[in-house]
Amino acid sequence: MTQQKVAYFYNADVGNFHYGPGHPMKPHRLSVTHSLVLNYGLHKKMQIYKPYRASAHDMCRFHSEDYIEFLQNVTPQNIQSYSKDLLHYNVGDDCPVFEGLFDFCSMYTGASLEGAMKLNNNACDIAINWSGGLHHAKKFEPSGFCYVNDIVIAILELLKYHPRVLYIDIDVHHGDGVQEAFYLTDRVMTVSFHKYGNYFFPGTGDMYEIGAESGRYYSVNVPLKEGIDDQSYVQVFKPVISNVMEFYRPTAIVLQCGADSLAGDRLGCFSLTTRGHGECVKFVKNLNVPTLVVGGGGYTLRNVARCWTYETSLLVDENISNELPYTEYLEFFAPDFQLHPEINSTNNANSKQYLEAISKHVYDNLKMCQHSPAVQMTHVPGDFFPEEYRIKDEPDPDVRISQEEADKMVEPKNEFYEDEKDNDKEPPPETKDP
Amino acid sequence: MSDCALVSNVSEHDASMEVGNEKSLFEPSVDMMVNDFDDERTLDEEEALAAGEQHDPKAELNSLQREGDMPLEELLALYGYDKTMEKPPVPEPVPEVVPEEIEKAESALQQLYNETASPEATRCLRSGSRPPSEEEDDYDYSPDEDDWKKTIMVGSDYQAAIPEGLCSYDDALPYENEDKLLWNPSFLDEKVTEDYMKKICSMNSPTGVDAVPKGKQLRDDEEALFLLQQCGHNVEEALRRRRISAQTPAHASLWSEEECRNFENGLKAHGKDFHLIRQHKVRTRSVGELVQFYYIWKKTERHDIFANKARLEKKKYTLHPGHTDYMDRFLEEQEASGAGVVRPVSPSPMMEFGPSPATQPDPLALGEKEVFSQLNAHTPPPRALSMEEPEPPTGS
Numbered sequence: 001m002t003q004q005k006v007a008y009f010y011n012a013d014v015g016n017f018h019y020g021p022g023h024p025m026k027p028h029r030l031s032v033t034h035s036l037v038l039n040y041g042l043h044k045k046m047q048i049y050k051p052y053r054a055s056a057h058d059m060c061r062f063h064s065e066d067y068i069e070f071l072q073n074v075t076p077q078n079i080q081s082y083s084k085d086l087l088h089y090n091v092g093d094d095c096p097v098f099e100g101l102f103d104f105c106s107m108y109t110g111a112s113l114e115g116a117m118k119l120n121n122n123a124c125d126i127a128i129n130w131s132g133g134l135h136h137a138k139k140f141e142p143s144g145f146c147y148v149n150d151i152v153i154a155i156l157e158l159l160k161y162h163p164r165v166l167y168i169d170i171d172v173h174h175g176d177g178v179q180e181a182f183y184l185t186d187r188v189m190t191v192s193f194h195k196y197g198n199y200f201f202p203g204t205g206d207m208y209e210i211g212a213e214s215g216r217y218y219s220v221n222v223p224l225k226e227g228i229d230d231q232s233y234v235q236v237f238k239p240v241i242s243n244v245m246e247f248y249r250p251t252a253i254v255l256q257c258g259a260d261s262l263a264g265d266r267l268g269c270f271s272l273t274t275r276g277h278g279e280c281v282k283f284v285k286n287l288n289v290p291t292l293v294v295g296g297g298g299y300t301l302r303n304v305a306r307c308w309t310y311e312t313s314l315l316v317d318e319n320i321s322n323e324l325p326y327t328e329y330l331e332f333f334a335p336d337f338q339l340h341p342e343i344n345s346t347n348n349a350n351s352k353q354y355l356e357a358i359s360k361h362v363y364d365n366l367k368m369c370q371h372s373p374a375v376q377m378t379h380v381p382g383d384f385f386p387e388e389y390r391i392k393d394e395p396d397p398d399v400r401i402s403q404e405e406a407d408k409m410v411e412p413k414n415e416f417y418e419d420e421k422d423n424d425k426e427p428p429p430e431t432k433d434p
Numbered sequence: 435m436s437d438c439a440l441v442s443n444v445s446e447h448d449a450s451m452e453v454g455n456e457k458s459l460f461e462p463s464v465d466m467m468v469n470d471f472d473d474e475r476t477l478d479e480e481e482a483l484a485a486g487e488q489h490d491p492k493a494e495l496n497s498l499q500r501e502g503d504m505p506l507e508e509l510l511a512l513y514g515y516d517k518t519m520e521k522p523p524v525p526e527p528v529p530e531v532v533p534e535e536i537e538k539a540e541s542a543l544q545q546l547y548n549e550t551a552s553p554e555a556t557r558c559l560r561s562g563s564r565p566p567s568e569e570e571d572d573y574d575y576s577p578d579e580d581d582w583k584k585t586i587m588v589g590s591d592y593q594a595a596i597p598e599g600l601c602s603y604d605d606a607l608p609y610e611n612e613d614k615l616l617w618n619p620s621f622l623d624e625k626v627t628e629d630y631m632k633k634i635c636s637m638n639s640p641t642g643v644d645a646v647p648k649g650k651q652l653r654d655d656e657e658a659l660f661l662l663q664q665c666g667h668n669v670e671e672a673l674r675r676r677r678i679s680a681q682t683p684a685h686a687s688l689w690s691e692e693e694c695r696n697f698e699n700g701l702k703a704h705g706k707d708f709h710l711i712r713q714h715k716v717r718t719r720s721v722g723e724l725v726q727f728y729y730i731w732k733k734t735e736r737h738d739i740f741a742n743k744a745r746l747e748k749k750k751y752t753l754h755p756g757h758t759d760y761m762d763r764f765l766e767e768q769e770a771s772g773a774g775v776v777r778p779v780s781p782s783p784m785m786e787f788g789p790s791p792a793t794q795p796d797p798l799a800l801g802e803k804e805v806f807s808q809l810n811a812h813t814p815p816p817r818a819l820s821m822e823e824p825e826p827p828t829g830s
Contacts, residue, residue, distance in 0.1 A: 005620070016722030021706040028729050043654035044627050048617040062594045076709050099709040099721045114613055139592055152594050160601050180586050181594040188596075197547075203584035207543070212588060219586075223547070325653060331733040354546040361543050 004285070006316050007047040007124035009111035010034055014131045017104045020096045024266050024299040025145040027104065030131050032301060032329045036309040039325040045316040047124060054109035054153070062152045062181060064140045071147060072102050095142040105148040108132045112150035112294055116157035119252060119290045126291050126315050130308045133256045133296030135175040136202060143177065144202055145297075151254060152181040154292055155188055158252045166250035166289075167191065168241065170280050171258020171296040172268040174205030174221070178256075184215040186369075189248050193237060193261075195269055196223030207358065210365055217368045220244065222358055225349035226269035230276025232348060233261075236355045237280050240362050245287060247366040253289050257281060257311060258296030259304040263343040266299035271345045274307045281311045302332045306339055617659045621667045627659075630669050634658040637676060689727060693718060697727065698740050 015031030037043060059068045070089060074082050074097050091097055098104075108131040115127030132154070134146035151167065155178070158165045167182075169175035169192040182188035196205045211219035222240060224233075244250075260268035262277055284291060293315065298304035313320045322339045324330065330337065586592075619627070634655055658676065665671040689697075693716055700715030708724045716724060731737055 013722060016725045018706070018708050018721070018725045018728075028725060031726070031729070038656060039653045041631075041652050041654050043656065044617065044624075044631070044659055045619055046617075047615065047619065048656075048659075050614040050616055052613040064591075099712075139594070156594060156597065159597055163600065176584070176586070180592050182596075183586050183588060184593055185596050204586055206583070207547075209586055328730060329733070351546065354543075357543040357546050 003317070004125035004288070004315075005047070005123075006045070006126045006128065007049060007115065007118050008037075008043075008312070009049045009051040009115055009127065009129045009131075011051055011053075011107045011111065011131070014104065014107045014111075017098065017100050019098050019145070023096065023145075026299075026301055027131075029298060029301045029304040030295075032305040032327075032332060033130055033308045035327045035329055036305055036324070037312050039327045040309060040313065040320045042309075042312050042316055042318060042320070045318055046128075049114065049118075051107070051111035051114045051129070053103075053106045054113055054148075054150075055106070058113060058153060059105070059109060059148050061156050062139060062149055063137075067140045068148075071105060074101070075099070090141045090143070094144055095147060101147065108134065109148050109150040109153055112154040112292065113157055115292045115294075116154040119292060120158065120161040122290075126285065126293060128293045128312060128315060130295040130312075133171070133258060133294035134177075135169060135171060135256055135258075135296060136173070136177045138177055138180065144173065146177065149177045149181065151175075151178050151256060151294060154294075155182070155254055158254070158292070159187055162250075162252040162290075163187065164189070164248060164250045164252075166244065166248060166253045167256070168253060168284060169193065169256040169258070169296075170237070170261055170277070171256055172261040172265065172270050173201055173258065173297060175256060176202045176204045179204070179209070179219050179221075182215065183211055183219060184213045186214050186218045189218045189220065189244065189250065189369075191220040191222070191240065191244055193222045193224060193233070193240075195226060196221075197225070200269075207361055217365050218248075220362055220365065222362060224270070225354075227271050227346045227348040228350050229271045229345055229348050230273055230279065232350050232352075232355055233270070233272055233276055234279055235352075236359050238283055239359050241283065241287075243363050243366050247369050250289060253284060253287070253291040255281065255284050255291055255293050256296045257293060257308065259298030259307040260296075262298070262300070262303050262307055263345065264300055264303060265297075267297070268299070269346075271343065271348065273343055274303070274310050274340050277307055278310050278314050282314045285315055303341075305329075305332070306341070310339055615663075616656065617663055622662075622669075626669060627662075628652065630662060630672065631655065631658065633673060634676060637673075687723075689719075694731075694736070697724065697731070698736075701728075701740075702744065 010030075012034075015028045015034070017027040019025050019027070056068050056072055059071075067089060070082070070085050074085070074091075076097055076099055079086070079097050086092060086097075108129070111129040112132035115129050115132075118124050119127055129150075132150040134149060135151055136142075136144035137146035137149035137152075155165050155167065164186075165188050167175070167178055167188060167190045169178070169190070171192075172195050174194040174196065175190060175192040179190045179192065182190055192205055194205050205221045205223055207221055207223050209219055209221050210217055220240070222236060224236075257277070259265070259277065261270045261272050262268065263271040263273060281293070293311070295304075295308060298307070310320070320339065324333050324337050324339055336342070622630075631652055631654065635652070658672070661676060662669065662672040665675065696715045697711065700711030704710040704714070706728070708721050708728070712719065712721050712724055719727070
């Protein structure tokens, strides 16, 4: 497997916002994460971008214009004059108006959007934006700490180049905003693993939510119960994603890595370790499909930083030590100062039988996609090549090439043209026979 | 149905759900006696039903047949049993039995899902769907009818507009000029970059914060890497330029003692409302800077002293109730997040008051290992920040 090129999008200011007193969402976790990434020496392994900031126009690719205009204009100072809109847009407790709200949205959305563009351009194979992943935001209103749905906007960008985009969500909460946005289409499959039931936010994500109209069977939900541990999670994650890959064959993936599925999260109730959470990320990376990796929830600051730092190291194929490097935030990681702290496992309410049954349920639904005529299995855009056709670095002429590579260079017998004039990429039938 | 609801409601509250207790729950309550056990009405209904069945004995057989084939769950539902009610009378489902048909599998799955449902109500995402108050008597627990459940909405107000077909960026990237590439690893060999980083590390002046050993880890320096890229990945040129620029201090915006004190006063007055703190107390800084400062500050000794002082003041306040006490909330949070742990020394670049090694030599001379061993021995290590320090020069 060739080394995947990784691009990392980070705006140094994105961590310096504050949702208000007592609010569990702390954007500063992004600064702490970045500091760890830097001090682990991971920075020099990636392309680093100070990303583009999304404009109101970009946001309106998904959101309603009225709503974005409201976000752009409302401030803590003028909030009184918007009292009607506040109610209309459900702004308040969960989604407060804070200083710099629109700037914050513009930074995290711009980073996801740019990640999608770089993937489309083959500038990288993996794009990372830990500030993104705000999967609850709806077309016309904020929800669950999310104002602008950067994921939906990034996927819309990917759809310009990719016939089928897969969205995977390992946040403890259901990825309702993304699922709803693409509920009627077969060009995006959304797969969400989440806690469901007993008044858990947002209240969607039942196993029977499978999409509608053309999108029927293209929304996949894996409802789970509290206390799920690494072993159980991976037991259901891997077969489900393998089946999804087999039946849906996406050409691009967006992976939402909400860290509130870790043990000890302030709002979550799962028992995953950073290693277990990372295992899912590694599994998706090894699928070798262009992937946009975004953050999401995560409300115990120190664990979020640990998790996303570790996952950055996995994505760049770098082993990092369990002992945390010195950073200005070192004391957040007291008393153990380790990357993978010990966790107190709680009771796992997911029986093995249940996990097997839910995997089978998903499999049975996925089988239905196979017969769906709407999936564009044959259409490949002009400048999207399969892996082996990609332009490789100029080989050293003095080094003997391997037999395998030499075989690939053999031209079909009916090949008369090179490059642009080459109309028949299909090899002639006789060469297919061994 | 109302009696069922009542029972299930009670059992919901009883987290232990012991089977022994279950029987006593079936005793008719006062409510049941009044409403559903109205003898005359029930008798009338039964007679009417019996009369209907006599007309068509075949229909009765058919319906019995249907009920016999029905999955247990549906059957229970048909007879008005609540989902939570099915547990006590039904023997534990045998896990090995995985029915072939999809429909049956789904109901088995539903059963597996319900069977492990925990009585503990979990936390929500701050607000959103909160459980109804426990006092509500008519709260009918049924997973299919629950009001917390939301549905995915369908319509042009909800879905994204999917672009038709595929296209390519014919023109230049629309935003190409607005992002900024800060580093690209593909130009230089990893070894070369690493050597460069080592040289940069050794060049950093061994005074102040930079003197603290950073451990074995070779850390990255964003600015140095960006400089290397600006020099066209020419290591020599980058090092030369770095040497020139190294003369000027990097930490341009150290906080003055006055700013620190104003910040703390602001925190006392407004809680963690950084917008108000900026407006009333620290006008020299942006809200973003305040937020950044707060997270560094809260892990220093300065914070510990501040919190202790506030705790003492809080005790006085309790004698004079009626004050809006933001500190109350703040301190509660601090305690919840486990503050007060003995910390190793943490000089932070933002809070260093003038690089004067004479006033604070000990921590800077310590190796990381020594700091950790001190921590283990529970000896309070020397602090980088101290209230007793002489008034520092204002860095700006």
